[in-house]
Structure formats: C-alpha cells, structure tokens
Amino acid sequence: MNPRHEHTSAIEDHLDELLVTAAGRPRAVRHLLIEAEGHLRETAAALAASGVPVAEAEAEAVARFGPTGAASRAPLWCWLTPGMRRRITLGVLAVGGVAGAFVGVAGALGAVVRAIWGAGAIATPFPSGSYTAADCSRWMRLAPSAKDCVSAMTIDHANDFVAMCLLAGVLGLVALGIRAMLQHRWNSRAVRWALPPAAEYVAGSVAAVLAAVGTSAMGLDSILVTHGQGVGQPFVFAAAASLAAIALGALARRAARPQPWRVAD
Amino acid sequence: MRESDVRGHLDGLVLAALAVGAAHGYEIIQRIRDRSVGAFDLAEGSVYPVLHRLEASGALTARWEAVNGRRRKVYEITQPGRTQLTSERTRWRDLRTSMDRALGGATA
Known part of the structure; x- marks a missing residue:
C-alpha cells in the first residue's frame, strides 16, 4: 500500500487506534480487528457506491462505527494489557513477599522479647471462663514447667505467635523467589513500562508506614489497658513494619532511577 | 433515540436480529436499523462486545x-439464545408496561 495513502486513510487510523487501545487475549484482539476492518470497509464501500467520495466515505464509516472504546469493552482484568497484568503480578509478589518477610522479622523479634521478658510480654491469655478444663490440661501438657493454667496458655499463645510469624516470613521469601524467577522470564520494556516506575513499592511503603503507625497506637493502647501484658506483640509488628517501609522505600528509590534500555528488549 | 436509551437492551436487539x-x-x-426504522442511533462498533459476550x-x-x-x-443464534430472546422480550414488555403506568397517559 502507498505509505501516503495509508497515512491519510481514516479507516487505517481508526484501526491503528483500535489496535493500541483494545485489550484482551491477543487472538481476541486480532479477531476484533478483522471484524472492525471488514465492517468499516463495507460501510465505506456502500457509501462510495452511492456517490460519496472515498475519503468522506471512510470518515463517515469511522464516525458511524463510534469510538474504539465502544468496540472493545471487556471485563476489568481484560482491559489490562498483558504487560500490565505481568507488572501487577510482579508488584503483588514483591510487596507481599517483603511484607511476609518482615512479618517473619516480627516473629524473630517476638522470640527475642519472649526470651528476655517472658511469654506474657508478647501474648495475652483468654478471659477467665472462656476456656475449659480440657483446654487447661492441653496447655499444661505443652508447657509442663508452667506454674498454672494461665501461664501455660500464655506460653502456648506466645509460641503460636512466633511460629505463625516465622511461617509468614518463609512464605514471604518463597513469594520473593517466585517473583525473581518470573521477573527473569518477563524482563521486557513492555512489562517495566506498563505502570509508573516504582508504583508498587511506593504503595507498599505507604501501607507499611500506616501499619507501623497503627500497630504503635495499638501498643500504646495496650499499655494503658492491659498494663504491659502482651504489649510486645504490637510493638514488634510496628518495628517490623517500620523496617519494611524503609526497605520498600529503598526499593522504590532504586526502581525510580532511570535504567538503560537493553538491546534484547 | 440516544444510545443510552437502548444500552440495557442491546442483547435483545442483537438476538432478535439474528433470530431471522x-x-x-x-x-x-x-x-437493527431496518427493524427500528432508523430510530436507533447506535455506535456501530458497540455491537461487537455484545456479540462476543453472547458467543x-x-x-x-x-x-x-x-x-x-x-x-x-x-x-448464528442457538437454542439457549432463543430462550434468552424470549425472556428479553418479556423483560421489555414488563418494563414498557411499568413505564407507561409510571409516566401516565397510557392505556396499559
């Protein structure tokens, strides 16, 4: 086709726009383009046959077809380009992985607090009357050195807290590992530029700051309400959230730095 | 007639057009244009998302x-499509009756 004609064709321009704005699976987009082109050319041909000049017929066909958005409505997830979907997946794995890893750090800090100040510093017992004698027997079996049921329950709760946090830490590291693997596979400009640079890290960093503030407030509240019982738990979370905010902020800063394009892209 | 007036009934219009x-x-x-005697001023491209969804x-x-x-x-319309067309027609008749009553001045 003559490049000049291609440049000035209203139908070609509209199809170009549809190609870059239509979202969905590649095959669905290709099929939509075939249908749209057939429709536009059929309309233009009918108008031209009735005596309308070709350029005007094409412009009228495009006007009747309507904006490209009308032809490519799709569910929200389909609106996202494949690059965006990959970038969001990488972002969720990165932020989720960092969050999980720092919950693991909270578990490690909790273990230190437990070792220094005892289980009561990071766990609170259930209110009296809310547990049975069988529960007491189970807790006493798990902590035979405890002097009574409440102490055994508190030790059990503290152990659970540390174990669950450490498990979250392991899952966070697994998520970061999966993310590293996928990033290697999906490394392209289309993925990197699908969203603003560092968007996921900035969002994660803000969420971590809010979590740090929220858990600190909970810690201060529990000092006033429980006079120190279990107060270590919100504070180790606050410390871990603060560290996560610093780490995510550093990652955001690194990701926002301009990076040279690779020829392989 | 504006596109927004018929947007909720595009499935029915497309199914009715394919029923023949x-x-x-x-x-x-x-x-659709012939059957509505040119009353519907639709963006022609808007029919494709409807077709793909119905497919x-x-x-x-x-x-x-x-x-x-x-x-x-x-x-091509399928048997489930014909069943859907029947329910679209019923839905439209119910809506028309209710609108006539609500707006007043109708015999329904």
Missing part, C-alpha cells in the same frame, strides 16, 4: 467465512 438468520456484524447493524455465554455460535478474499465472522 445468521449474519455478520455489519449485517446485524443493518437489520461466550453460548447464546450464539460463530464461524469464519471468506468473502471476496476478506475473512468475516458470521454469527
């Missing part, structure tokens, strides 16, 4: 045909 026989997108729009739901089937060296997708 298989057709491709351009032809479907022509049928995905099983109300339509589609096949590719080559005409004058150009491929085009021809849609």
